[in-house]
Amino acid sequence: MAFLDIEHLEKSFGPMKVVKDFNLGIEKGEFISLLGPSGCGKTTVLRMVAGFETPSTGAIRIDGADMVGLRPNRRKIGMVFQAYALFPNLTVAQNVGFGLKIAGVNRTDADARVAEMLALIGLSDLGPRYPFQLSGGQQQRVALARALAPRPQVLLLDEPLSALDAKIRVSLRTEIREIQQRLGITTIFVTHDQEEALSISDRIVVMHQGIADQVGSPYEIYNRPSTRFVANFVGTLNVIEAEVTDPAKGHVRIAGAAADLGRALPSGKVSLAVRPEMISLGIHPGRETVLDGTITDVHFLGSVIRLKADIGAAVLAFDTFNATDAPPPKAGARVQLSLSAKDLLLLQD
Amino acid sequence: MTRIGAWIALAFGLGYFALPLIGMTEFSLKMRRGVYSFDAYAKVLADPRFQETFGYSVFMALMTIAFGVLLVVPTAYWVRLKLPRARPFVEFVTLLPLVIPAIVIVFGYIRMFNTSSFLPLTGTATGTNLLLMFGYATLSLPYMYRAVDTGLRTIDVATLTEAAQSLGAGWTVIIARVILPNVLVAVLSGAFVTFAIVMGEFTMAALLNRPAFGPYMQLLGANRAYEPAALAVIAFAITWACMGLIQLVTRFSKHTKAAR
């Protein structure tokens, strides 16, 4: 049994079922992201773990102890909100010490813990300030310190970076991950930003309309998406409709070129997906499927150049690296693209 | 042209309010023949009945404020947090004291809690004081509730509550340490209005036969010449001091607490 166990969790608001048969086991010290578009039920799952919503059915256990029915203030869960939610009437140090005071920690120990937490978030000098005197990024770090100070069993973060500037968002997410690893605290991080989830998670739960579509490491989620939704939501993906020529052997035709998927397929048409970085410009050994196309778009991104080519059946995005001796093709140029059948993902609906 | 009209209107308005006040103040200073003096004030302040009733009303005002805060802050908080759809209804209920005359309320009290009722509050002085405090709280409810509710609008009640809960706080701690401090300015302005209302209230105190400041002013007014004028000026000063304090705390708050 995992440290945090969620079994058959469901939640309805009136007639609307917002979370459907949600199952997840989280190991101690693991960093899990709930990733999905707005309205898919991420916050609702998190709020049920925190105790702010009561599940319609299902179980939530932390370290074997049943949480359902336990009031939120008894669950020993740290929570960080998108809107920071610092107490405006308290200083930074008092905010961080709030949970300790309630737990009845004596003054000396509490002061030491507050100092330790402020050092952890790199704001040791700001203890006497009030929240309104801090920047958004500083406030959110204080909120993190406040949540961690009473040593919760689990840390929950609901889109903690969404209200911040792009630059701070990136640096703070790294910081959150470092602090999480240093403390080894079990964490659930809610986000709608796939890059955020991919960059800092041990495992990602991709949610879609109240269902956990796929659970896996960032590598698995990115390279082996199990549903069409996951494939589309995480990263950039080319989807190609292919005609199955031999269902038993797994032969298909893509825009006139043959590819051997090497596994049984349904007859008729299938949707195949391929990441931009798995398509090469020109013919390469080991990339046996060759497609003819016309360049429609060239985006110079720096080290990588993102190109688009029309192959008739679809427009494919693909990447090449920047090289001083080989300028990228121009729009309108006729090109050959090659890819390997093993990089083609079969999408289920 | 319109500007001159506005000035005339303003001067007329100011005169309308200020002249009686000036006249009254001037009159209150004329007790000693031929010279201005504070004789009337000295007399009023030296009157043991003044000290008694004034002290009584201050005490009642403080009790009313305490009771009102304990009643209104948790109620307004709870309505905002859990029953947002009931807000218009609750607001309507809190406005009722403005349309129901105090005399109706106090007669209702006397009928309900007289010595032959199930709860004979009017039988003892303490019971009657309690009743009077409830009456005062009712009269100040529209102001107190509005002030607190406006104060609650400036903070994110739901998220702050959840943040406090996740840190282990129960309801009492949340209200006392998170909600109340953040609406303190609003509570104070409600408290000053309550204070002014209680200090001047006549009907309830008179009908319940309590030694309050309002009935004393009335009694003095019926029997003396200069002292009532002095008393009226004192009463005005109290009310204005309350208004000034409301302004002061409101301004003071803008420095300590700006929303992020």
Ligand SMILES: Nc1ncnc2c1ncn2[C@@H]1O[C@H](COP(=O)(O)OP(=O)(O)O)[C@@H](O)[C@H]1O
């Ligand atoms: N208290 C509530 N009452 C009714 N519907 C709600 C409530 N909370 C959330 N919902 C609905 O549940 C769905 C999922 O919401 P939420 O969990 O907040 O999604 P996410 O966090 O993934 O954006 C949304 O359609 C939302 O409108």
Ligand SMILES: [Mg+2]
């Ligand atoms: Mg959400």
